[in-house]
Amino acid sequence: MTTLENDICDIARRARVAARSLVSLSTESKNNVLRLMAEAIDEQRDFIQDENQKDLVAGKGKGLSSAMLDRLELSDSVIASMRNGLAEVAALPDPVGEISKMTKRPNGLMVGRMRIPLGVIGMIYESRPNVTVDAAALCLKAGNAIILRGGSEAIHSNRALASVLQGVLESQEIAADAIQVIPVTDRKAVNVLLNQEEYIDLIIPRGGEGLIRFVSENSRIPVLKHYKGVCHIYVDADADLQKATPVIVNSKAQRPGVCNALEGLLIHRDIAETYLPVLAAELKEHNVKMLGCKKSVMIAPEITPAMESDWGTEFLNLTLCVKVVANMEEAFSYIDRYGSQHTEIILTENYSNASRFVAEVDASAVMVNASTRFNDGGELGLGTEIGISTTKLHAYGPMGLEELTTRKFVVYGQGQVRQ
Amino acid sequence: MTTLENDICDIARRARVAARSLVSLSTESKNNVLRLMAEAIDEQRDFIQDENQKDLVAGKGKGLSSAMLDRLELSDSVIASMRNGLAEVAALPDPVGEISKMTKRPNGLMVGRMRIPLGVIGMIYESRPNVTVDAAALCLKAGNAIILRGGSEAIHSNRALASVLQGVLESQEIAADAIQVIPVTDRKAVNVLLNQEEYIDLIIPRGGEGLIRFVSENSRIPVLKHYKGVCHIYVDADADLQKATPVIVNSKAQRPGVCNALEGLLIHRDIAETYLPVLAAELKEHNVKMLGCKKSVMIAPEITPAMESDWGTEFLNLTLCVKVVANMEEAFSYIDRYGSQHTEIILTENYSNASRFVAEVDASAVMVNASTRFNDGGELGLGTEIGISTTKLHAYGPMGLEELTTRKFVVYGQGQVRQ
Numbered sequence: 007m008t009t010l011e012n013d014i015c016d017i018a019r020r021a022r023v024a025a026r027s028l029v030s031l032s033t034e035s036k037n038n039v040l041r042l043m044a045e046a047i048d049e050q051r052d053f054i055q056d057e058n059q060k061d062l063v064a065g066k067g068k069g070l071s072s073a074m075l076d077r078l079e080l081s082d083s084v085i086a087s088m089r090n091g092l093a094e095v096a097a098l099p100d101p102v103g104e105i106s107k108m109t110k111r112p113n114g115l116m117v118g119r120m121r122i123p124l125g126v127i128g129m130i131y132e133s134r135p136n137v138t139v140d141a142a143a144l145c146l147k148a149g150n151a152i153i154l155r156g157g158s159e160a161i162h163s164n165r166a167l168a169s170v171l172q173g174v175l176e177s178q179e180i181a182a183d184a185i186q187v188i189p190v191t192d193r194k195a196v197n198v199l200l201n202q203e204e205y206i207d208l209i210i211p212r213g214g215e216g217l218i219r220f221v222s223e224n225s226r227i228p229v230l231k232h233y234k235g236v237c238h239i240y241v242d243a244d245a246d247l248q249k250a251t252p253v254i255v256n257s258k259a260q261r262p263g264v265c266n267a268l269e270g271l272l273i274h275r276d277i278a279e280t281y282l283p284v285l286a287a288e289l290k291e292h293n294v295k296m297l298g299c300k301k302s303v304m305i306a307p308e309i310t311p312a313m314e315s316d317w318g319t320e321f322l323n324l325t326l327c328v329k330v331v332a333n334m335e336e337a338f339s340y341i342d343r344y345g346s347q348h349t350e351i352i353l354t355e356n357y358s359n360a361s362r363f364v365a366e367v368d369a370s371a372v373m374v375n376a377s378t379r380f381n382d383g384g385e386l387g388l389g390t391e392i393g394i395s396t397t398k399l400h401a402y403g404p405m406g407l408e409e410l411t412t413r414k415f416v417v418y419g420q421g422q423v424r425q
Numbered sequence: 426m427t428t429l430e431n432d433i434c435d436i437a438r439r440a441r442v443a444a445r446s447l448v449s450l451s452t453e454s455k456n457n458v459l460r461l462m463a464e465a466i467d468e469q470r471d472f473i474q475d476e477n478q479k480d481l482v483a484g485k486g487k488g489l490s491s492a493m494l495d496r497l498e499l500s501d502s503v504i505a506s507m508r509n510g511l512a513e514v515a516a517l518p519d520p521v522g523e524i525s526k527m528t529k530r531p532n533g534l535m536v537g538r539m540r541i542p543l544g545v546i547g548m549i550y551e552s553r554p555n556v557t558v559d560a561a562a563l564c565l566k567a568g569n570a571i572i573l574r575g576g577s578e579a580i581h582s583n584r585a586l587a588s589v590l591q592g593v594l595e596s597q598e599i600a601a602d603a604i605q606v607i608p609v610t611d612r613k614a615v616n617v618l619l620n621q622e623e624y625i626d627l628i629i630p631r632g633g634e635g636l637i638r639f640v641s642e643n644s645r646i647p648v649l650k651h652y653k654g655v656c657h658i659y660v661d662a663d664a665d666l667q668k669a670t671p672v673i674v675n676s677k678a679q680r681p682g683v684c685n686a687l688e689g690l691l692i693h694r695d696i697a698e699t700y701l702p703v704l705a706a707e708l709k710e711h712n713v714k715m716l717g718c719k720k721s722v723m724i725a726p727e728i729t730p731a732m733e734s735d736w737g738t739e740f741l742n743l744t745l746c747v748k749v750v751a752n753m754e755e756a757f758s759y760i761d762r763y764g765s766q767h768t769e770i771i772l773t774e775n776y777s778n779a780s781r782f783v784a785e786v787d788a789s790a791v792m793v794n795a796s797t798r799f800n801d802g803g804e805l806g807l808g809t810e811i812g813i814s815t816t817k818l819h820a821y822g823p824m825g826l827e828e829l830t831t832r833k834f835v836v837y838g839q840g841q842v843r844q
Contacts, residue, residue: 026761029785103784109806115795117805122787124817207817228647228818249840256842342445364835365522366448368541376534376838385843386536386834387528398543398626398831399647400819412817415805416783419795421668423675424804 010190014198017153017186018205021126024181025151029123031180033100036147040096042174044089047139050170051085057166058135065159077134078160088139091390095143098389101407102149105416116418121411123149125207128199129392130155130221132213135163141210142171142185144392148410151184153206155199158191165189200225210405212393230401230409232393234320235265235348237378240337240363242354243274247281249375250353251288257351257378259292263322265394266349266381270317270327272337275301278330282306289326298328305330318344334359341367347396349373349381370396370403429609433617436572436605437624440545443600444570448542450599452519455566459515461593463508466558469589470504476585477554484578496553499582507558510809514562517808520826521568524835535837540830542568544626547618548811549574549640551632554582560629561590561604563811567829570603572625574618577610584608619644629824631812649820649828651812653739654684654767656797659756659782661773662693666700668794669772670707676770676797678711682741684813685768685800689736689746691756694720697749701725708745717747724749737763753778760786766815768792768800789815789822 007015047054058080065075101121108118127150129141138154145152156164168187175182188195200209203226210230211221222229239257241250257268273282278301286296286306296302297312309328316327317340331337341350349371352363360374371381381404383391388406395401401409426434466473477499484494520540527537546569548560557573564571575583587606594601607614619628622645629649630640641648658676660669676687692701697720705715705725715721716731728747735746736759750756760769768790771782779793790800800823802810807825814820820828 029787030781111804111806115799115804120783125787223645226642228816246840252842253840260843360837362449364539364837368448368544369833371834371836373836374838375840376836377842379843380534380836380838380841381834385530385534386836387530397647402831403834412821414788415790415800415822417790417792417795417799417805418779418783419793419799421665421672421794422799423671423796424679424798 010192010194011198013190014188014195015202017188018126018199018202020183021151021153021186022205024183025123025125027181028146028149028151028184031149033102035178035180036100036149037096039174039178039180040092040143040147042178043139043143043171044092044096046170046174047085047089047092047167051082054080054085054163054166054170057162060162061135061160068159070159074159078163080135080163084136088136091136091140092143094390095147098147098407100147101411106413113422114420115422118416119413120416121408121413124410124412126151126153126205127410128153128155128202128206128209128227130196130199130209130211130213130217132157132217135160135167137212138164138167138187139171140390141392142168144390144407145410146184148407150410151181151186153186153188153199155188155196161191196221197224200227203227210393228400230393230395230405231397232265233396234346235267235394235396236269236318236320236344236346237266237349237351237381238270238272238341238345239268239351239353239378240272240331240334240341241274241277241281242334242352242356242359243276244356244359245274245277245353246355246375247277247284250281251285253351253353253375253377254285255288255292258289258294258326259324260377260379262324265320266378267322268326268378269319269321270329270340270344272329272331272340273302275330275332278302279305282328282330293324295325296328297325299330301330302328320346334363338366341369345369348394349378351376351378370394429611429613430617432609433607433614434621436607437545437618437621439602440570440572440605441624443602444542444544446600447565447568447570447603450568452521454597454599455519455568456515458593458597458599459511459562459566461597462558462562462590463511463515465589465593466504466508466511466586470501473499473504473582473585473589476581479581480554480579487578489578493578497579497582499554503555507555510559511562513809514566517566517826519566520830525832532841533839534841537835538832539835540827540832543829543831545570545572545624546829547572547574547621547625547628547646549615549618549628549630549632549636551576551636554579554586556631557583557586557606558590559809560811561587563809563826564829565603567826569829570600570605572605572607572618574607574615580610615640616643619646622646629812647819649812649814649824650816651684652815653765654686654813654815655688655737655739655763655765656685656768656770656800657689657691657760657764658687658770658772658797659691659750659753659760660693660696660700661753661771661775661778662695663775663778664696664772665774665794666696666703669700670704672770672772672794672796673704674707674711677708677713677745678743679796679798681743684739685797686741687745687797688738688740689748689759689763691748691750691759692721694749694751697721698724701747701749712743714744715747716744718749720749721747739765753782757785760788764788767813768797770795770797789813
């Protein structure tokens with residue numbers, strides 16, 4: 007074993023021991039620690055910002071873009087948002103210990119399923135150091151130990167934040183190993199981490215497609231993936247067009263750079279000729295650049311012809327693909343082929359079409375008459391989230407506290423034996 | 426691509442297409458098909474048994490043990506049990522389409538989570554050809570397509586069973602590709618199958634530890650593992666010893682060769698001197714061979730000294746490890762170290778100890794005053810199962826119909842946009 011392997015293995019082993027001790031922590035203790043962490047982040051602001059400054063200086067030296075530097079900066083407002091995040095997680099209900107579906111078997115056994123922590127979670131992410139605090143808070147509340155591996159450009163910031171959080175854990179006599187940051191930037195550390203299946207229960211990668219692909223191809227530990235978001239809206243022949251326009255504009259233009267922004271619009275041919283010109287003019291007002299199928303180009307002069315490679319592209323900017331479809335079946339086929347199982351919307355007043363769309367479309371969130379932007383843990387009522395899973399196992403859609411837990415069977419008997 | 430790669434890839438691609446068509450299948454159609462399959466298995470008994478005979482003859486030629494040949498045989502009683510299994514699955518409630526937790530958000534959006542099929546499931550198993558029918562039935566009821574890869578020694582039986590099931594699917598105009606058997610015995614087929622992450626959503630291996638380890642190390646698709654069952658009973662100082670003895674005997678001796686049989690007994694030192702001699706005599710009556718710690722050996726002459734390698738062993742026979750512990754904490758440490766997160770039991774009348782044991786022990790099923798043998802899908806009320814998961818992601822414990830599904834978010838709006 008190399009020193010690096012030894013060090014990472016030791017971190018993972020200590021996380022496992024810490025996780026064991028978190029199981030019996032009361033909700034009150036967890037909430038108290040989270041509130042103390044919020045205070046500590048505020049009180050130790052100077053230390054955190056000094057360390058952050060080292061990353062910013064190094065980042066400028068390495069020529070990071072101003073957008074990258076912006077995401078790296080722990081400004082007063084980012085610190086305030088981390089503080090609020092900690093308080094919000096403290097206020098959420100504790101999922102651990104809940105027993106659902108307690109039923110009585112014919113032999114008198116009482117059988118239920120109790121929600122329990124997953125154990126140890128490894129988080130691999132890029133850039134934004136505030137993820138360190140947000141992820142640690144959610145994992146701690148769900149009773150899990152966390153190992154954090156941020157981007158090398160944020161190493162000083164991440165280490166500083168972890169040391170503040172660990173200080174609070176120690177002050178409350180809770181295992182400080184419950185929150186650990188990989189202290190080295192060596193890229194091999196990720197590979198070693200991904201092999202610690204004996205100690206780590208789940209890996210969550212957050213970042214670009216390249217990072218996520220690398221992690222899922224190299225991990226021996228289960229991975230919850232958050233791939234790209236290629237979201238569509240299908241405007242049915244029976245759509246209420248008064249409602250449709252603001253929903254489409256909001257989906258595309260409110261925040262185009264995020265995964266739940268709209269990338270493709272499908273419109274029923276029966277309304278295309280009348281509605282598309284109105285919509286295209288409105289979208290142009292919002293600086294949306296439209297690429298479309300032949301039919302759409304003939305209908306609205308604002309639309310330019312799309313290339314085959316445009317369909318299914320996650321633009322993350324103000325570009326939108328538009329396609330006229332003959333019926334809902336054609337919309338289904340298009341979504342099957344070009345969608346990313348993230349968010350799919352139907353705009354309609356037709357009861358049967360709404361029901362079929364909801365039942366048959368395969369995506370983490372399927373909605374009727376609402377903006378794609380609602381596929382978000384906060385908006386859907388999970389409180390806060392650690393990412394949006396587009397794979398189906400364990401979690402599909404925004405991952406909140408509940409998705410950071412699992413359930414075991416609990417059985418209460420009076421001496422029953424099996425026949 | 427080799428011909429083999431091409432063939433397996435084609436099977437997986439066709440399964441994906443079939444899975445798409447199963448989503449809109451009504452519960453009535455699924456149940457009807459399952460009942461017709463039960464009839465077909467019965468009607469085509471001669472064909473099935475003739476094909477099974479080829480496997481039995483080949484197995485004898487290869488020198489398979491009589492136990493192996495016994496498991497391979499599709500006797501009249503095995504056919505009857507497959508038939509009953511199909512009828513049982515038809516009678517279970519359909520998990521697909523259920524919407525749980527529909528709540529209203531402040532902006533009026535109705536948000537719920539709808540249970541949906543996983544998609545395509547790959548099943549890799551050894552020996553028993555009846556698994557082909559049992560697994561196909563559960564997957565079909567949950568709306569999934571299944572690709573089955575049984576042992577090479579059962580190839581004729583598995584192909585025959587699949588062709589009978591596919592015949593019924595065709596007669597009902599349901600995609601026959603929903604149930605496919607890998608028709609070749611080439612071992613490389615498994616590796617190719619484990620790389621079809623584009624088409625397959627989940628791999629379930631069933632068999633010995635070697636098979637499961639191979640599958641999880643080589644799969645790029647999520648795997649639900651069913652590792653070994655090293656189950657313990659902790660006899661607390663406050664146990665009701667009248668209840669304890671039959672539970673321990675049942676756990677160990679009723680069917681010692683299965684994963685939910687008892688392998689280790691922990692006994693509180695305060696009752697060891699009085700209870701262990703009584704228990705040891707009773708276990709000896711049931712031909713249980715006891716290996717124990719020094720203290721236990723001194724107390725009961727039936728117990729012989731255990732070697733370090735005995736602790737944590739899955740014996741799968743009438744051998745039992747016995748250890749005297751100072752308190753419940755020592756039992757926790759022992760279970761942490763030697764348990765396999767399968768089934769852990771406390772026998773006690775003490776309310777606080779029962780509560781702590783249930784809350785803190787990490788296993789797929791944790792029980793009070795009941796036999797380890799109850800960790801089984803049928804016994805816990807799941808109807809029937811496809812294995813017992815001892816990994817925590819997605820499913821922990823017996824996997825029934827619900828564990829073969831996932832949930833997507835469904836949102837009903839009236840034109841809401843995000844602020």
